[in-house]
Amino acid sequence: MHEMTITQGILDIALDSAEKSGASKINEVNLTVGSLSQVVPDCVAFYFEIMTKDTIAEGAKLNINFIEAKARCQACGHEFAAEDMIMKCPACGDILGELITGRELAVDSIDID
Amino acid sequence: MEVKVLKDILETNDNIAAANAAKFKENNVAVLNFMSSPGAGKTTLVIKTLEAMKRAGIPLAVIDGDIASSVDADRVAAFGVPAVQINTGGACHLDANMIRNGLDKVDLASIRLLIIENVGNLVCPAEFKLGEHKKVMLLSVTEGDDKPHKYPLMFSEADALVINKIDLIGSTNFDMEGFQKTIREMNPDVEMFIVSCTSGEGLEAWDEWVVKQVRELTG
Numbered sequence: 001m002h003e004m005t006i007t008q009g010i011l012d013i014a015l016d017s018a019e020k021s022g023a024s025k026i027n028e029v030n031l032t033v034g035s036l037s038q039v040v041p042d043c044v045a046f047y048f049e050i051m052t053k054d055t056i057a058e059g060a061k062l063n064i065n066f067i068e069a070k071a072r073c074q075a076c077g078h079e080f081a082a083e084d085m086i087m088k089c090p091a092c093g094d095i096l097g098e099l100i101t102g103r104e105l106a107v108d109s110i111d112i113d
Numbered sequence: 114m115e116v117k118v119l120k121d122i123l124e125t126n127d128n129i130a131a132a133n134a135a136k137f138k139e140n141n142v143a144v145l146n147f148m149s150s151p152g153a154g155k156t157t158l159v160i161k162t163l164e165a166m167k168r169a170g171i172p173l174a175v176i177d178g179d180i181a182s183s184v185d186a187d188r189v190a191a192f193g194v195p196a197v198q199i200n201t202g203g204a205c206h207l208d209a210n211m212i213r214n215g216l217d218k219v220d221l222a223s224i225r226l227l228i229i230e231n232v233g234n235l236v237c238p239a240e241f242k243l244g245e246h247k248k249v250m251l252l253s254v255t256e257g258d259d260k261p262h263k264y265p266l267m268f269s270e271a272d273a274l275v276i277n278k279i280d281l282i283g284s285t286n287f288d289m290e291g292f293q294k295t296i297r298e299m300n301p302d303v304e305m306f307i308v309s310c311t312s313g314e315g316l317e318a319w320d321e322w323v324v325k326q327v328r329e330l331t332g
Contacts, residue, residue, distance in 0.1 A: 002205055002237045009122040017118045031122075036266055038236055085265035088298040095301045107118045 006039055006105070007047035013107045014057055023112035026057040030111075032065045034104035035083060041066070069102025126241055129209035133216070133244025140221035143330035144229065145323070146243055148267060149251035150260075151233030154277040156185045157310040158251060158319075159230055163194050165320035166226060171327050173226035176215050178207040185230060195219065206237035209244060226327050235264040246330050253278040254285050258292040261299060268296060273304045275319060280309040 014029045029048075033039055041064050052058045071082035073089035074096040080089065087097035121127070137144050147155050159175055166173050174195040177185040186198035197218045199211050212229065219227065229245060231238040239248075250271035252260055255278055261268040268274070274296060282289070289307070296303060304322060308315035 002240065005204070005208070006122055009125065012125075013118060013120045013122065017116055017120075021114075021116050023116075038240060038266060084262060084299075085269040086295075086298045087269075087301070095298055105122045107120050107122060109115050109117050109119075111115050113114070 003040060003043035004047055007044050007051055010044070010048065010062075010107055011051050011055070011057060014060075014110050015055060017107075017110055018056060018112050021112055023110075024056060025113040026060045026110055027113065028061045028063060028111035029057065030063045030065065030108045032067060032104045032106050032108050034067045034069065034102040036069045036085070036099075036102035037105040039105065065108070067101050067104050070100050071097035072100050073097055123240065123242075126209045129213055130242035130244040133209055133212055134246075135244075136216065136221065137227070137244060137246070141331045142221050142224055142227050143247075143327045144227045144243075144245040145247050145249050145326065146229045146231060146238075146245035147249050147251065148231045148235075148238045148271075149233060149253075150235045150256060153233070153251045153253040153256065154310045155230050155233065155251055156188055158275060158277065158308075159185075159189060159228055160192060161310050161313070161316055162228065162320070162323055163189065163192055165316070165323065166327075169320075169324050171226055171324065172224045173228060174219050174224045175228045175230060176207075176212065176219065177230045178211070178232045180204070180232060195224075201232055205232060205234050206241050207231050207243060208241045212243045225331050226323070235260065235267050239264075239267040239270050247272040247326060249273045249275065251275045251277050254282045254287040254289075257285070258287045258289075258295075261292070261295050265299060268303075269299045271300060271303050273306065273322060274300075276305065276307045277310055279307050279314060280312045 069082045072079045075094040076092040078091035088095045175189045176197045178199045183198040186196040189196035197215050199215050306319045
């Protein structure tokens with residue numbers, strides 16, 4: 001629901017990095033998005049297309065590396081899917097899961113000319 | 114040519130939130146961020162809480178976030194408590210920058226507790242740090258016991274969970290035992306309070322928790 005803010009953040013970071021590298025064009029923007037980040041990738045892609053107009057990122061490809069949520073049990077070390085945020089370990093039953101992936105929301109890299 | 118960036122998209126917000134937190138620390142103010150869906154009873158809980166803080170001799174202020182109107186801030190101001198309304202103009206959540214700007218209108222030196230009432234929404238507010246000490250989530254029993262499964266992030270991030278409208282539970286099929294079991298599996302450390310902001314049932318334990326937070330966080 002806040003994809004516009006997120007997309008603006010992506011664009012700001014990409015343009016800032018491109019400027020620092022002296023780029024004339026951004027060809028690709030590579031993101032890492034965790035499944036718990038509550039961002040709808042299609043929405044981001046749609047806003048990205050609109051918001052990049054008249055910038056050096058116009059027409060750039062937005063690649064999203066989607067990461068599933070996972071937790072690790074602090075008691076037995078078992079790793080399990082944590083999409084539902086249930087931290088009860090399916091192996092030992094202790095409620096000692098610690099989220100290890102799923103909250104990512106970052107610009108990893110850009111491809112520039 | 115590929116250039117590594119490795120920058121968190123919410124970093125700008127997180128940095129402003131850290132600056133807000135530093136300001137709260139400097140002024141010795143405890144800050145609670147109230148989040149829930151629309152109509153769960155946030156403003157009513159705020160009012161009940163400010164009455165309790167008056168009794169406990171804890172001066173406070175309230176920042177109200179809404180998409181539009183000053184209805185909530187007006188309700189709070191009627192109790193003689195400083196209230197700042199932030200209209201997000203369509204945004205579904207408060208962010209750290211809105212709080213930073215709103216703080217210009219709050220005399221932090223004269224209060225020990227700041228309550229931030231977020232925009233009614235179970236999704237977005239969980240993503241945006243404001244600089245608060247504790248996240249308080251409300252759920253009313255009329256919303257149903259399935260909400261933790263639908264909005265897991267907010268339930269797993271809360272420091273306190275206030276289950277409101279317990280006076281109406283007889284008219285619902287809310288399974289309190291099952292609900293609390295699910296919450297424990299998501300967030301074993303969360304403090305839970307079962308209350309009715311209308312009848313006052315269960316509010317004593319909640320009031321005590323708030324007073325305890327203020328004492329612990331402000332010394």
